[in-house]
Amino acid sequence: MNLQKKVTIKEVGPRDGLQNEKQMIQTEDKIEWINMLSETGLTYIEITSFVNPRWIPQLADAVQVAKSIKRKNDITYAALVPNERGLEGALEANVDEVAVFMSASETHNLKNINKSISDTYPVLKPVIQEGIVAGKSVRGYVSTVFGCPYEGEVSIDSVLAVSEQLFSYGIEELSLGDTIGVANPKQVEEVLTEVLKRFPRERIAMHFHNTRGTALANVLVALNLGITNFDSALGGLGGCPYAPGASGNLATDDLHYMLAGMGIETGINKEKLIQAARFLEEKMGKELPSHTMQTERSKISN
Ligand code: HMG
Ligand code: MG
DSSP: OOOOSBOEEEEOIIIIIHHTOSSOOOHHHHHHHHHHHTTTTOSEEEEEEOSOTTTOGGGTTHHHHHHHSOOOTTOEEEEEOOSHHHHHHHHHTTOSEEEEEEESSHHHHHHHHSSOHHHHHHHHHHHHHHHHHTTOEEEEEEEOSSOBTTTBOOOHHHHHHHHHHHHHHTOSEEEEEETTSOOOHHHHHHHHHHHHHHSOGGGEEEEEBOTTSOHHHHHHHHHHTTOOEEEEBGGGOOOOTTSTTOOOBOBHHHHHHHHHHTTOBOOOOHHHHHHHHHHHHHHHTSOOOOHHHHHHHHHHHO
16 A cells, blocks of 8 residues: 555534534534634634525524634634635635535536536636635535436546636635545546546545445545545534435544554544544534444443
8 A cells, every 4th residue: 555644634524514414503512613623633624614594504603603713823714605605704704715616417516506517617716716816725626526316427527527627717625525425446546546647636635425334445545546635524424415315424533543543644633533522412412423433432331
C-alpha cells in the first residue's frame, strides 16, 4: 500500500448529519456541539447550510449558528450555499469557506436544487466568483458520482463534465460525493483514476456515505491513490433528504479509528471526539450508529 502520512478529516456532521434528522436540534445545542467539535483537533467543520429553509427546515437557524459559535483561528468553518441568496447569508455570517453543490445526474440535481444541470451552471458561476472576491475559499461538491437514486448508473463523463465546469469557475477543492452509499472499491479506483488524470490529487476530496458498509474500503482505495481529504460525520449521521435511500455519512470516529491504527496522522483526539458524540446522543435522545460509538456503549454496559 502506498499510504499517506497525514490526512485531513472534514467534519460535515453539523450540516450533512443534521439535515437528514427528523428531530430538530435546539440552536443552542448545535452551537455547543460545534464548540465541542472545535476542541477535538479537527481543522475543518462544515457548520450549516444557507439553503431554503422550506427545503431543509433543520438548518433554518444557519445565521444564528454561524454567528454564535466560538471560532478558532486554525479551523476552517464552512457552509453549503446553493445560490446568490445563500451566499449573502454565508457572507453576512462570515464563514471562512463556502461550498456549492450540484449533481452528476440530471434527476437528482432537479430534485435537490430544482434545476437542470445546464441551468445550474449560470447560478453557481457568480456564486463561486463573488465568494472568491469576498475573500472566501470556495469548495464544490459533485453528488451522485457513483450512482443516482433516480437514474441508477452515472457515467464518468458526466462526473468529469461537472467537475471541469466547477474548477473552471475557480473552486479550490472538489468533493466527490457517493450520495447514496453505493460505491465499491473497484469503482472508486476507476473513477478516481480518470479524475486524477485531469485534476491534482491535493484538490480532490472524497465524501462517502456508508449506506452499504463500503465507505472505509472506499477510503482505503482513495488513500492508496494519494487522496488526503475525506469528509465524514461524527457518529455516522447524515444523508440527503432529496435522495431516497441515502443514509449516514462515513462516521468520523470510525475513520479516525482506522487512520490512527494505520499510523496516519489526523491531529484528532479520540476522547474529545467521543465526548462530542456523547453530547449529541444526549441532546438527540438517541444512539449514534457508528461502530465506534457502539463499541463505546458496550464498554459502559460491560
Ligand atoms: P427554488 O424554489 O427553485 O428557488 O429552490 P427559487 O430561486 O425559485 O426561490 C423560491 C423561494 O426560495 C424564494 O422565496 C426565495 O427567496 C427562496 P419566496 O419568494 O417564495 O418567499 N430562496 C431561499 N431562501 C433562503 N435561502 C436560500 C434561498 N434560495 C431561494 N438560499 C433552492 C432552489 C436551491 C434554493 C432549493 O432547491 C434548496 O434550498 N435546495 C437545497 C436542498 C439541500 O440542501 N439538499 C441537501 C444538501 S446536498 C447534499 O446533501 C449532498 C452532499 O452532502 C454531497 C453528497 O453526499 O453527495 C453535499
Ligand atoms: Mg452528503
